[in-house]
Amino acid sequence: MSASLPEAWQEFLTATNVDPALWQMPLDKANQRRKNNTVFPPENLVFRAFELTPPEKVRIVILGQDPYHDDGQAEGLAFSVPGNTPLPPSLKNIFKEYSSDLQRPQPDSGHLGKWAEKGVLLINAILTVDAHKPGSHADFGWEKFTDAVIAALNQEKSSLVFILWGGFAGKKSKLIDPEKHTVIASAHPSPLSAYRGFFGSRPFSKAAAALNNWQW
Numbered sequence: 345m346s347a348s349l350p351e352a353w354q355e356f357l358t359a360t361n362v363d364p365a366l367w368q369m370p371l372d373k374a375n376q377r378r379k380n381n382t383v384f385p386p387e388n389l390v391f392r393a394f395e396l397t398p399p400e401k402v403r404i405v406i407l408g409q410d411p412y413h414d415d416g417q418a419e420g421l422a423f424s425v426p427g428n429t430p431l432p433p434s435l436k437n438i439f440k441e442y443s444s445d446l447q448r449p450q451p452d453s454g455h456l457g458k459w460a461e462k463g464v465l466l467i468n469a470i471l472t473v474d475a476h477k478p479g480s481h482a483d484f485g486w487e488k489f490t491d492a493v494i495a496a497l498n499q500e501k502s503s504l505v506f507i508l509w510g511g512f513a514g515k516k517s518k519l520i521d522p523e524k525h526t527v528i529a530s531a532h533p534s535p536l537s538a539y540r541g542f543f544g545s546r547p548f549s550k551a552a553a554a555l556n557n558w559q560w
Contacts, residue, residue: 347371347388347390349391349394350391357492360495362492367489369485373481374472382474384412384473389420392419393420393460396457397463397464402463402504403464403505403555404463404507405467406423406467407467407516408422408469408513409468409470410468410470410472410473411470411473412425413475413477415475416429417432421457421466423466424454424466427453431454434534434535434538435533437534437535437543440543441533444543444544445546445547467493469487469512469513472484495519498520498525502524503526503554504524505554505555506520506525507528507529507551508527508528508530509530509531509547510534511532512532513532517529530545548560
């Protein structure tokens, strides 16, 4: 099954003068790579985040870097894994902070589709990756597309919450007007950095408060 950006997002982006080549060219490069390599996520899930969270529903944006690169993990939603998959270390830490921050039990599944359907756009800056080779599609042009998505949301929407974890995501703050939107930035949830400012940062309650007690 071939991938295509959902029509609602195509209309939203072209209305803000985003060239369709920005999403089609890196997709074509990824599909070309699939001929001789295993590429994650599967082609039909590349735009899954955009399918589950159309532009009119977006309330929160959580930005990752690139998809999980191990077998059976990437499913087109940043930080999310299929429900029967063991939690990757960063997602374990996200759930620890979620539970501590909101005083709730940790979610019982690593699949974050419920968040997406509520209005959390879970996008990676780079949407595809070769198996077991993190960052391998960094030069495909995906970042130009996802930067355009962030810029369009910044321009066309108001009172969104952007959650930026780690230095890579933090650099995207330049695309966001802090007078119009709430930016919540901290260290990355990776075990390498979670204890340097992610734990205790309370992104979930801060986002809920910014959106008038929005419910995760």
